[in-house]
Amino acid sequence: MGEEARVSDMEENTTRSNHLVDELVVDLYPLSSYYFGSRDALPVKDEIVSDRVVRLKSNYAVHGLRTCVEAVLLVELFKHPHVLLLQYRNSIFKLPGGRLRPAESDIEGLERKLASKLSINENVGLEVGECIGMWWRPNFETLLYPFLPPNVNHPKECTKIFLVRPSLNQQFVVPKNYKLLAVPLCQIHDNEKTYGPIISQLPKLLSKFSFNMMEI
Amino acid sequence: MGEEARVSDMEENTTRSNHLVDELVVDLYPLSSYYFGSRDALPVKDEIVSDRVVRLKSNYAVHGLRTCVEAVLLVELFKHPHVLLLQYRNSIFKLPGGRLRPAESDIEGLERKLASKLSINENVGLEVGECIGMWWRPNFETLLYPFLPPNVNHPKECTKIFLVRPSLNQQFVVPKNYKLLAVPLCQIHDNEKTYGPIISQLPKLLSKFSFNMMEI
Numbered sequence A, B: 001m002g003e004e005a006r007v008s009d010m011e012e013n014t015t016r017s018n019h020l021v022d023e024l025v026v027d028l029y030p031l032s033s034y035y036f037g038s039r040d041a042l043p044v045k046d047e048i049v050s051d052r053v054v055r056l057k058s059n060y061a062v063h064g065l066r067t068c069v070e071a072v073l074l075v076e077l078f079k080h081p082h083v084l085l086l087q088y089r090n091s092i093f094k095l096p097g098g099r100l101r102p103a104e105s106d107i108e109g110l111e112r113k114l115a116s117k118l119s120i121n122e123n124v125g126l127e128v129g130e131c132i133g134m135w136w137r138p139n140f141e142t143l144l145y146p147f148l149p150p151n152v153n154h155p156k157e158c159t160k161i162f163l164v165r166p167s168l169n170q171q172f173v174v175p176k177n178y179k180l181l182a183v184p185l186c187q188i189h190d191n192e193k194t195y196g197p198i199i200s201q202l203p204k205l206l207s208k209f210s211f212n213m214m215e216i
């Protein structure tokens, strides 16, 4: 009895440490191992900031806190990790993602958004991984914070960032009004002016991972 | 047979999602639930930057890449998460931690450093948790980066940040030449001038966690 208990404890420990190591290593496949296509333009909301604030306010009155989910998809190019970013009007960079519907789970919402924005079919083996960061908007017009500031009891928006491991040979079909770009972490790092407050901080959120450059 | 396989898949899925949720919630106990003591001063190395560079160079020649491990210990105060920081000479803030010995594992090194700096005994149930970030020093004098920059094949130093969950009623015994301070995330956030390049970025590395404020 005592012996049995000890053995199963050891198994639990081994499983746990393999498991943690496993999660901190990300296999990166070369950009050339994916397929990229093009399709009809996607309607875009919120082109003016004041429109966005008005829409956020009226939505908040009905549904409360808005949750957005966004995907970080990484590929290898020149032996360095690159993030896939959607570019709109040659200037605005976005991670693929969007708002959850009422009562929708993070994972279901992200799968729906990846299907609508990049035609990624959830059945091909795409792996939505761990949440790597969250950003809070305490008031309608304010800045984003990586924590809920003290005395903020009714935040207006929460954006959750997920690491998504695309399946090998994944096909990305990009709406004509967007470009899909592979941007190196070293270019994004602390470059808030070009990439905005969330994307420019991604290298830090990803820093705990070791990258395994796969040859194909 | 088919039915069995399906059930075990479902169990695997449930375990996996509980597990992920579990890791993203951190129980925070009030500062007042811990004990703080004082003891003799600890000798301090590297007081001048040029000394530090000289020591890093001579160490690199013998041992190669230096790895440092540092602990983030969180407590609750005024319903907001606070990080425990060591303050030296009323101005320099540090996370408890230090350099690994050759062939020492991250966890063993961090336990040794927590014992020497805060007299935390590893047998009382301290839980060294996940790595939440890594910072690289590509050259002896250069800045830190949250990734290995392209074309850097021989980085000089790597600092790994671990979330450490102190056991309930943990006693911290602080050397007389240091103060141990509980600093709120909102004060640390992006305040590189006061807290330096690593500590000022901790709120982002911690942003994926939800904090569960425990009443005692």
Ligand SMILES: [Zn+2]
Pocket: A019, A022, A023
């Ligand atoms: Zn896992």
Ligand SMILES: [Zn+2]
Pocket: A107, A108, A111, A122
């Ligand atoms: Zn689904």
Ligand SMILES: [Zn+2]
Pocket: B019, B020, B022, B023
């Ligand atoms: Zn776990």
Ligand SMILES: [Zn+2]
Pocket: B107, B108, B111, B122
């Ligand atoms: Zn140990």
